Amino acid sequence: MADNGSAQSAADRTEQVRLAVYTRFASDGRAPRPAELATDVGRTPAEVRQEFRRLHASRDVVLDPHDGDRILMAHPFSAIPLGFSVMGARTLWWGGCAWDSFAIPHLVPAEPEVLVATACPGCGAALAWTVGRAAPPAGEGVAHFRTPVADAWPDVVRTCANQRLFCSTGCVAALVARDGGTRGYVMDLATLWRLARGWYAGRLDRGYVRREPASAAAYFADAGLRGPFWGLPTDGGA
Ligand SMILES: [Zn+2]
Numbered sequence: 001m002a003d004n005g006s007a008q009s010a011a012d013r014t015e016q017v018r019l020a021v022y023t024r025f026a027s028d029g030r031a032p033r034p035a036e037l038a039t040d041v042g043r044t045p046a047e048v049r050q051e052f053r054r055l056h057a058s059r060d061v062v063l064d065p066h067d068g069d070r071i072l073m074a075h076p077f078s079a080i081p082l083g084f085s086v087m088g089a090r091t092l093w094w095g096g097c098a099w100d101s102f103a104i105p106h107l108v109p110a111e112p113e114v115l116v117a118t119a120c121p122g123c124g125a126a127l128a129w130t131v132g133r134a135a136p137p138a139g140e141g142v143a144h145f146r147t148p149v150a151d152a153w154p155d156v157v158r159t160c161a162n163q164r165l166f167c168s169t170g171c172v173a174a175l176v177a178r179d180g181g182t183r184g185y186v187m188d189l190a191t192l193w194r195l196a197r198g199w200y201a202g203r204l205d206r207g208y209v210r211r212e213p214a215s216a217a218a219y220f221a222d223a224g225l226r227g228p229f230w231g232l233p234t235d236g237g238a
């Protein structure tokens with residue numbers, strides 16, 4: 001029965017659905033439902049639903065725990081508001097977190113430059129940056145991430161909800177003083193832009209393979225990140 005070309009492997013079929021999810025999310029700005037994708041991939045909605053579960057297990061998408069037809073996130077895309085909007089020339093997305101919002105212009109071929117907008121969690125001021133591929137955005141601001149990368153996945157929606165952009169380190173301190181939470185990792189806009197630039201590369205291509213921890217560590221170090229928050233040694237001199 002399993003005969004060369006006609007027998008598409010299970011992994012290939014899952015990858016086909018993953019790619020269709022990402023392609024729709026990139027072009028429409030919203031997550032597709034199984035019934036919409038069934039036509040794209042030539043399968044039944046029930047089969048697509050099954051693939052959603054596999055993709056959730058492999059961390060390629062995040063499903064709503066109460067509704068298996070509903071994709072909440074397919075990083076860097078989000079179907080739920082987490083404090084950011086990302087406006088391209090043709091498409092408007094919820095931006096996920098600071099990292100995800102800055103990643104979208106690097107990933108979506110038709111949208112090389114976007115407007116990322118948010119409100120500072122420290123003081124409420126409206127903040128916006130034009131983010132493109134060539135260089136970090138001009139302007140002030142810092143990113144503050146609360147959850148160390150090793151702990152990011154078990155509650156990834158919460159992790160992303162706490163990766164925000166602020167006016168300044170003073171506004172990060174104001175938030176921490178107010179909510180009594182931990183102060184996490186603070187980086188400037190150029191570091192955030194380098195972190196976002198290549199992290200999701202390949203997700204709109206067939207055969208995407210998730211990054212291994214070792215190559216992730218090298219990538220973080222290249223972006224200018226330091227210390228155990230990123231699974232890296234603490235910087236000796238600086
Ligand atoms: Zn502020």
Ligand SMILES: [Zn+2]
Pocket residue numbers: 096097098099100159160163
């Ligand atoms: Zn995120």
